[in-house]
Amino acid sequence: MAIIGVAVCMVAAAAATAWADPPAGWQDRAWRGEGLRRVHPAGQRAQRDALPAGVRRIADLAYGADPTQRLDAYLPARPNGEAVLLVHGGGWKRGDKANRAVVANKLADWSARGIVVVSVDYRMLPETDPLQQAGDVAAALAYAQRHARGWGADPARFVLVGHSAGAHLVALLDAAPALGRAHGARAWRGTVALDSAALDVAKIMGARHPSLYDDAFGADPAYWRAASPTLRLARGAHPILLVCSSERANSCNQARDFASAARRLGVRAEVLPQALSHREINESLGLPGAYTDAVDAFIASLPAPASA
Template sequence: MRNPSVWLAAFCVAVGIAATAAVPDAAARGRVGERLAERMALRRTLPVDPAALPANVRVWRERAYGSDPAQRYDVYAPRGATHAPTLFLVHGGGWKRGDKAAANVVAAKVEHWTAQGYVVISANYRMLPAADPLLQARDVAAAVAAAQRDSAQWGGDAGRFVLMGHSAGAHLSALLAASPDLLAQANARPVRGAVLLDSAMLDTARLMAASHGRLYDEAFGDDPAYWRATSPYAQLRAPGVPLLAVCSSRRIESCAQARDFVAHATRLGRRAQASPQALSHGAINAELGQPSAYTATVDRFLRSL
């Protein structure tokens, strides 16, 4: 194969099949497969090509919301926007990697939603081991507050922000949407809703008490009090903003967590829905914004806000 990235992907598939087949327990095989799939997806995570962005979109890069180099966000706004709603993206990467400018984070979403008049903002935040998930959520809240304060510069409306996070970013978005405290402490205005893209960490305490991978130990440690503090399920309060929990039906924990989280929110009187998708964990992020029934589901939720 002349293309090294194609060769690497094929090699990873072969290794993944062999490694997964070597694990006797079905649940363990699933977890091994998920980790390998995530690593493959990360290898394909490249910065978005500026030339690929729509011509009618203005871009503000590396807007600071703190003193750390990781505390930055990018803005993509349609030209001539006024009082526009804002989609605020929080990237994934296991709480320890990822980037706001990755193509699978922003490319299709910017093209689709700026065409509908949305401003799209994508934020970085400090990551493990320098910052634990609770501090990461505080970073995202601070980024929201800073973007709201400056939203008039690019034609946005500070009162019309919606969170959208993938994987670890979905956990952080869910934590901010579950209770207004973290946003309020950052002097951020309330958001209108949250779209949670395939998080398997919505009920942190329950998952940490069960069999789980080393990644979760690195992020959440062994303190049950910390599990509760970082659990969107445990922090859910009523009233609260509407929630859409998208989940991959190909993963073991994701849809079970989404359904339980939505049921808990509904019992509290919140508007919430789960949306299972027959897509991989990475595709749920990268393909959102492309023409599909999946994108149409997210569009309907956003219009309802």
């Protein structure tokens, strides 16, 4: 795709500096580790309200009964019919749909291209396990597809994008489309998984692993298999781009294994290694450069399913 012009660069820079950090009390909401700076409470609302030129936000739309089942829709001035459903990470136990690192640079890039951006919150550990969280993402997609035409988007032209734990969730839905259909979601164009290292949960749990995986996936091997995108792969899975950090030990290996398994089933799967940290893969997507160009080119190459 064409290199982003100077005007878009300016929008990206403005959004990168203007987005809000967590509200007062963020230490108690497990925002540690997100690399975020503090903001005086008086400046928080102004920062949260700063958007790229012409973009309108519809905040906290309820796609379920739980207070955390909410999404924000960002509507560009000139929508082109395409939409991205954005799923944050946070170890399946924390995170926020309005986090600057999740949204700002991506929104600046995609809204300038006319893409509607929908950012999703979902229920968290320990009350809600990852399979249920994938169901939440599917329910959010179904809600967004039902309302897409009113936002200037086609229900069939969504792309799922998730980072870290969110990448695991979107990869799981991608691998097993029946999970999405069970919650009312229709077919989507494809998926971008940003640096998941949990594509084969069963393999992870059978070796030495960080305790966060015990918190998320428990001790039942049957659950491990059910929560493993690589092991759930089926014919009919959507095209997927797996971005992985070459600075991490297991991310790219798992991405390549997933891609190999997908190709054996006739599913399009591409791996995009990046010499970026786990956080940089998330936060820098949307900034001008080869990385953003590659992701945008993958999205642009996806055929749309029959219009819903």
